[in-house]
Amino acid sequence: MHIPAPYFLIEEKKLLHNLNILRTIADEAGCKILLAQKAYSIYQTYPLLAQYLAGSAASGVYEAKLGRDYFSGEVHVFSPAFREEDVHSLLSLCDHIVFNTPSQVLRYGPLCKQASISVGLRVNPECSTQEGHAIYDPCAPGSRLGTTIANFDENALPLLDGLHFHTLCEQNSDALEETVRAFREKFGKYACRMRWLNLGGGHHITRADYDRARLIRIVRELRKEYGTEIYLEPGEAVVLNAGTLHAHVLETMHNSLDIAILDVSAACHMPDVLEMPYRPPLQGSGMPKEKAYTYRLGGPTCLAGDIIGDYSFDTPLREGDELVFDDMALYTMVKTNTFNGMPLPDIRFEHINGQVEILRTFSYEDFRSRL
Ligand SMILES: *Cc1c(COP(=O)(O)O)cnc(C)c1O
Secondary structure, eight states: OOOOOOEEEEEHHHHHHHHHHHHHHHHHHHHHHEEEEETTTOOHHHHHHTSSSEEEEEHHHHHHHHHHHHSSEEEEEESOOOOHHHHHHTTTTTTTTEEEEHHHHHHHHHHHHHOOOEEEBBBBOOOOOOSHHHHHHHSSSTTOOOGGGGOOOGGGGGGSSSOOOOSSSSHHOOOOOOOOHHHHHHHHHHHTTOEEEEEEEOTTTTTTTOOOHHHHHHHHHHHHHHHOOOEESHHHHHHOOOEEEEEEEEEESSSSSSEEESSOOOHHHHHHHTTTOOOBBBBBSSSSTSEEEEEEEESSOTTTTTTTEEEEESSSOTTTOOOEEESSEEEEEEEOOGGOOOOEEEEEETTTTTOOOEEEEHHHHHHHHTT
């Protein structure tokens, strides 16, 4: 039986839904919104995104270059530590560079200023607003991400144009408000000397229940209070629910429960399922036992734990059935890997007129060339 290859599908219509919301927020709040490329780097769609956003945010030289080459607008970069060669490369790639420690500011700041690059420091407001996901909490005890007030070095102040914090993950604007309160208390005395503040990502702005009015109010208040420009750099919110992963059943079997082996792998194609961990939404399915037929869905790798989750269906699964996982544009295509020699799913793009374009296919060579 011929089973088609799996693929990611990004939908322009759903991207536009998010982008319109973000542009409205930016206009009403008077701030600039950047794409955090870490979540989504499908550069073929950057020209579309750039019509709605002010630029891109990078985690290092490669993302900065991708942003510079394909995303018009500003390029911002942050890394917990830069090597000197990185800073030299970034001089021609970025507009803003955010350092993690005052000593990196003192070491590389003068070079950046000479090249007319705006220099910032990431601070740690030490305000945890999330429970459960410690690996996504930059304010967790012992965090290396951002400078705490106790470690702030005022000698860096003359070099600083901005302050940056990123502490949220999939959160609403109440968590931002709480964080801004902690930031103001600790760093307010420095913020008023800055030209910009960057409030990082993790704002789930495009989610249906996100309180956008409150976000707009917070941004307006900060602009008024400190007289600075405000940046937001969401990743998830830009592409939330804008993509799907189309998989197929290869085989079913039984070992104390029904099991289906798919042509996609949690470990290779959606590693956050194991890392976060979470249960990805699957169209037409229910929770275990909710519908008549419950299966454990697993990947085709040799990893025992390559399990996507337990789902139930109205009818038994059969070889060749297509299963469509939702919300697969973010933190998936940027994280895929070829462990076990796994092929990578194609990447397709559905234009607003319904036409589907294949952006990328992969082959054996993509596996071989990495090694
Ligand atoms: C991850 C990250 C973002 C984007 O976060 P999302 O949760 O995808 O919105 C923005 N800024 C920094 C510094 C990050 O590390």
